[in-house]
Amino acid sequence: MLRAGDLFSEAWLFGHDIVEACTAVKGAALRRILGEPDADKVLYFDPDIAILGPLDPIVAGLDEASILLTPHQVEPDRRRGAIIDNEIGSLIHGTYNLGFLAIRNDEEGNRCAAWWADRLRDWCHDRPEVGLFVDQKWCNQIPAFFDRVRVVRDPGCNVASWNLSQRRIEITEDGRILVNGAHPLRFFHFTKLGPIGDTMTQRYARDNIEVYEIWAWYRREVEAATDARIPAGWWHYATFDDGTPITKEMRVLYRERPDLQKAFPDPRSTGETSFRDWVRRETCLLHQPQEDAT
């Protein structure tokens, strides 16, 4: 098992919010795993994905290709609302959903992994105004930069609220879960567990009850696996070492200032000559209401 501290320094982690950090680790971890002698094929899945069907075609797909990607949508939408939510959403956040990635441990796979890890080290930021969206938007470049890339358009893969407008789930009497009548469900992406996820799922699943059955199963699984001792939304890197929240503004300030990084190599620590003390003296960031304490 790899930990964040094995891949990035405390200083690097301080400069990234939870989404940025949790997505950036994929590139560094991928490179580390590809260095293992028995890692012929590497499949990555987000923790909010459940594998519900056989992945043989995916694994076999890496015999013919070095890189497999699943797009957010594989069919155009027709209604205006869906085009806005889904297709424009993909234009903003990336064509391919990086809840899934498959890489073969060959020359092209390694070249891609190396490039991606570099970008994620320096540019895994949530900055839609300049076209950056953490790890995911970068992957729009993959078909342009690399050979042996295959876009997996199997609708049984990476089913989520952003493509339910074009995918119907049915469960047969012999117990198979099928997407659009013919495609076995392979993996489902339970994005945004909670009211937002519910709203977006309902908006496009509508009366497709089987979608809600799958979500109800996931909810039960999460509840069974949840340790009540851990507070909701808790993150080790969310706070200074005295428990006070680190704001996004502080993170952005720190990561854009090499001089601050040099002066405060351990920015989460508190005390007289700490980064936080500097922020209090030199900025107004600690005198404003805390908007996004992540």
Add this chain to the structure above:
Amino acid sequence: MRPQEPTRWLPRPTTGARETFAPEARKDADLRREFDVAFYLERNPDAGRGGDDALGHYLATGWKQGADPAPWFSSATYLAAYEDVRHAGIDPFTHYIRHGREEGRTAGVRPAAPASPGDAVDGTKAAARDADEAARIAAEIAPHFDTAFYLLRNPDVAAAGADPVRHYVIDGWREGRDPAPSFSTRYYLGTNPDVRDRGLNPFWHYVVAGREEGRLPIEPGGYKARILKTLPSFAQTVEQWRAHSAASRPIGSGALAAKLGAAMRTSTGRLLVSFTHDNYREVVGGVQLCAAREEAAALAAGHCHLSLHPAQPLPCLAPPENVEALAVNVLLNGKLLGTAPIAEVCAAVGKARPAGIATSLVVHSLLGHAPEAVAMMAGALQAGDAWFWLHDNFSICPSYGLQRNGISYCGAPSPSSQACRICVYGEERQRHLPRIRELLDSVDFTVIAPSRAELDLWTARSGLTACRSAVLPHLSLDWSGAERRAESAGDAPVRVAFAGIASAIKGWPVFRHLAESCTGAGDYVFHYFGISETDSPAVVATCVSVGIEQPAAMRDALMAADIDLLVHWSSCPETFSFSAHEALAAGAAIVTHPAAGNVTALVQDGKPGAVLDDEGALIAFFMGGEARTLAEANRRAAMRGADLALSRMTIDLIEGERADGDPLLHELHVQLSREGPRARRDAQAAAPGLDPLGGSHRPRAGRLHVLAR
């Protein structure tokens, strides 16, 4: 990962978000003062009997289910608007009372009237502008507004004589009332924060814009989605059942043996030991009635009847550990003796049973029993014959109605299927099936199905085999005393009935939706007959209880109301269906769907009725007038008033083995032994010309005869 927020959210406030709200919140005086007990209890009748109960219910579970504490506060809207409150997992009303009101949070809160005299003048002008706007909004929504529905659902508005549309525009939408069955004010505001934030009438927005944009008017998925939202895990369900015990006073094995011995000395027949899932003498239901009839028939025939049901009711098999100590309630010849561990009951049976007495073992249900305990009793009884009833499909899955996640017929796929994986019963089924299989392998049961349809389903889907199987319907219809229906007036409305328990699995939500969709059409009158409390003003409810003293009560009620059609939309395949037979006996036709088991088979075998593909086809059948056509044809053709000739359950089969030559009996169906198709081929090879589906290769068993006409 990518965020996909529907639209902008209200700004996150700075205080109060991370407090925990302990149960002591109910002691908060402000909270108690603002909480509207009467309003809450009217909408949540299971919330208790008084103020503390109601507030406690809201704080513990009500807010999670979207219930509102007062007409001026929407729990769902408040939570949808404030992410910090949602993430803190606290109830919205307490947050609003303690912090939100002070912080100026207004989502889901009905605005207050003008506060000062100075405001009143401006208020008057504003009121005039508002009145114009209200009239304009009312005019635009009126063509889509269901006034009959609004008045039925809001008796206070009806009582006040208020115009429903105007009421909705001025007050109703702010109070979360709905303008039509297909539109939920609360849901629309909760999922469209842009509408909510601009203070727009949600139904008006839907009519003029939202509909075109594809916005959802109501939470999709209907009652099935609602069930799924709060579906507990199977472990939680078992825990809920374990909170209620059915244990009686303990009875020692000595006393038990003495009573059993005394009973057997006075009986002239055999000893019959029966396993049921509850005390059928006290619980109203179809299976219970069957068990009660069997007990009565056994006693009438001079047999000694010992019935066992679990002291701890469970929605599954009892655990396999420590089976000897499993407590059962003991009924002897109809009298409840008390509770004893199964091992002691087995010992008492072994001790009290006179040598040479004939014995029978009957399993009506394994719910709450351990199959290992049944095998133990079979050993103690040295049963001459053993019978395993298929009143439901519990032998196939702990979901005895074969309802995946409690909502949809699953078809009983393989336990390793994807469907079983995502089903709330799937994990328990993995443990359940091997134990049932072991019981059927170790005891020579005859499996009895109350219909051919059920036996066919069990044979095809269970993966289980039994030594023998038979079909014995619970009743047959005797038309000898029946008569033609009286002429109905040509324009008499079509009378449509739902009979039985008004539950989701029995199709009540579908029937209710059908009734509410057809309200105002004038052609149909919808009736409910049964013992459930029903909640639809579009359905005329009549209490009917069928018991051993009044077995024809349902038939009589259907005839008295001149019912034309019985809608049977059970989600699970019916193994028999008393209500379908009662409807036929009353001269009604049956409207059902393709997966209703024996109900479907009855219509497909030629009984009057129609089989419709799905709920959409059902609604169309009525709205398009085909239901009237079927009803009118049935009025002309059908006889009514058939007698219900009830079987004597297992007694008929036990006695049937000796009743050769009885002209009333004829062979219905017998299957071969556990090797199934191979043994049939072997039997055919050994005796060419023998009906491969007749007879048994077990030398001691003759043909099984069933009572059928």
